Amino acid sequence: MLKKCFKYDFKSVFKIWWIAAVTVLGLSVPAGIAYESLREHFKDPARRFIWENSAVGAFWFSVMAILILTSVLVAVRFYINFFSDEGYLTFTLPVKRSTLLFSKILSGFVFYALTALVVVVSLAVIGLFVPAVGESYSCLTAEVLCEFILIFKEVPLKDILWIIAYALELVLMAILSPLVSTLFLYTLITLGATIAKRHKVAATIGLMVGSNYLLSALIIPVVLAIGLWVNATLHLFSDKMLGEYDWMYFVLFAFLFVIAVLATVCAFLGNVIQGCLERKLNLP
Amino acid sequence: MKKLISVFVVLVLFSLFLLPVGASAEENQWTLIDDGKTLIHGFKEYEPYNNPPDWIYFPEGDIYLYEMDYSGDTYEHEYVSVVPSDTDIVKLHFNETVYVTKEGKEKLDRFKNGEYSFYLLCYDHNIVKPFEYSDFSSFMIEENLTEIDVTTVWNNDIFEVRAFDASGIFAHNCGAVYRIENDYYYVHYDTLPNSYFDAYGGFSYRQGIVPAYKLNENAVKFVESARFSSLARIENYVYPEEKAFLGEDDNAAAAITFWALIILFGFIVPAVPLVLSVIFANSKRVINKKRWYFLTAASALWIISTVGILASLYHH
Known part of the structure; x- marks a missing residue:
């Protein structure tokens, strides 16, 4: 029964959460281009960097938003499913209360983990556009990974x-x-x-x-x-x-x-x- | 009447408690007055002493630093350095002005006039070997008198002959043995004219050719043995006012902090959920008792990890 409970808990949160996740990932591309543009032209006094600052601001706003939204969605699902009128239906299901609770804990944990993953991936996308300090290649490319592997080999x-x-x-x-x-x-x-x-x-x-x-x-x-x-x-x-x-x-x-x-x-x-x-x- | 007697007794008892506090405060009270011309400590009065700039402050053992009380700007956050073996001569720690009592002044005047109490042959500042007045004669043999170029020897092995005052607090460099290749040469500073010294009284290595005595075999052996001398003259600064704080030298305070916090957060705090979880797990009123054992296991792991931390620190 845990599988079914988890499926419904997951779906309930995911139907809204995915919009925020796609927004963060989508905004990471213009934010990466904006960071690179800022880095290249920051000494140019004629430029006002309006679109660059907007893109970067929008990205960080979306990151904040997804962090808050995940907590709110998880909390709302837990409250409505257990303590609102829906609770009568939930607790009449032929499922142990510990299973119901575990399903909620699992779905909450999964969404926190997915949110962290989305943020990390979006930052990695930005890293693809921004060159590593003192190097010609990006922060997150095969060259950087190769250097890590070389360091690891010597350990x-x-x-x-x-x-x-x-x-x-x-x-x-x-x-x-x-x-x-x-x-x-x-x-x-x-x-x-x-x-x-x-x-x-x-x-x-x-x-x-x-x-x-x-x-x-x-x-x-x-x-x-x-x-x-x-x-x-x-x-x-x-x-x-x-x-x-x-x-x-x-x-x-x-x-x-x-x-x-x-x-x-x-x-x-x-x-x-x-x-x-x-x-x-x-x-x- | 009873109330008056009670108040009197309480006041007497209270004043008894204050007595040691007052005494201890007075004991460490150092006050500078008259725009720095007088330093007061208890019934003792100190005045500044105009010591030659080449004198080295080189006492042995503990040097107590007492915070100085002064209302002006010049000596803010100043300490008085006191050597317990002779409290007639003290020094301001940062400002380096020397203050002396009448007795201290007499001692330092005698030292200034060339009355030395004892000598040490010093290698690498702290490694020392006792040096006698008669040793000068074995160092300064007239037929060994020669000249050396001192412009290049400042980085070689140097053994300084230091003379001390009667208190053992100040030293003066009488001369130094320089190693040039495999030979040793003694330069007797006290017989050199002023032109061989810089403005601060230190020997000037820019002088060039300097008269020096080449040491004979016995004297070389004596100097070489100073290099491996087991005697060390080490000064140790003590801050009496700050003993209560967790400082670099306060092992007791560090040990108390370490054990108090590790016992509290490593054993007492996790013991609470451990005991409670066992009680709940065996209570008849609790539904689904077994789930409380997760808490038992987690809090037991907490205590085990604390034991692990202690073992890793005390494991040899």
Whole structure:
């Protein structure tokens, strides 16, 4: 059933999302040409660069728009499907609530990942037009890739294993980060919709604003603590950090630490949503 | 009446607490008054000392830097350098003006007049070997007197003979041994006329031909041994006011920060979801209990990664 649930969740968001994605990709071509034109003629005092600035501005506006639109579409789909009148129909389906939730989490994650992919691809398209610094070829061509391959060939096997280990950890972090964003959004909607008997949307928005303030207040002491700890660690273990490969174990476990924190947050938020859906479902 | 007595007792107790604070504040209080003409520290008064520019500030061991209290603009953020073994001679850290008490002035005057307390043969500034007055005679043998061109020797191996004052704070270069190819030559600065020195009293390498004594075999052995001397004269600046902060030399503060934060964020914080998830997973009221074990696994991984970080730091 997960496949079917996911198909409908995906379609529901995709029917609007694809327009934004195509717009971003489409605008990346004139933006790339505009960047190249700006680079070539920026010393010309007679030129006003109206179309160039417009093209670049439109591209970055579309990037902002797709980032916001994805969050809104995912949130709206989750809210309407679970907590509006449609919720009666959803929860009468012969599907486990955990499957319904997992489908939403998966579709949310997929759209965040697709959005990131669209942004990366559009930036790569711009890179095709703009030459690399000091070179005649573009930032993203076969020559640049060949240089990367040549550098990689010179790396010893032991280092390649380290690079693979780090790459795996980075992939895990890249998966967990949008997952945390998706689950955080779903948690706020779920709490807003289950706590408030009326004005659920207002309650959700209130929770979003409140959580935003709370996170902003928390981030300062956390960053300060991290800075202090890194400073103290570098001070106490400066000799060790200089030793061959010693610091690489440290970085490996530091990445694992971040992964574990993200995974804990994901598991906690997932359980909160699941608990609310099972025990405190508050349909209109 | 009871209230008055209570207030009196409280005030007495409070003043007792203030006593050590006042004493410690006075202990480190250095105040410059009279437009820099007098430096006050407790009951001691210091006045500026006009030392020759070639004197080298070369004390051994800890040099305490105390923040100086001054209302003018000239000495903003200035420190007073104090050598604990002799507090009659102090120096402003950045401005480099020397301040002395009457006793300190007497000591430095004697030093200025050529009364040296002890000598050191110094290689590479900090590596030193004790040098006796009698060693000059083995260095300066009349039949070995010759002339060397010093314009090209400034980058060679140089062994300076430094004379110190009675406090051991200031030094003066009496002369230096220069290595030219495989021979060593001693130039005795103290017997050279002023034309051999620059405006700051330093030996001038632009002078050209300079009288020098070629060292004999025994003297060469003595000089060579200074190169591998195990004695080191090292100064160590201490900032007493800043001991409470996490500075470069404060291992204790760094260790406390390191352990406090790693215990809090690496063990205590993840222990909360770990314990809660186990409780929920075994609670009868919870539906679909098994899902809580994901949280157990994630928080356990959090703690394991912390242990991994510690192991990577302490692994030899």
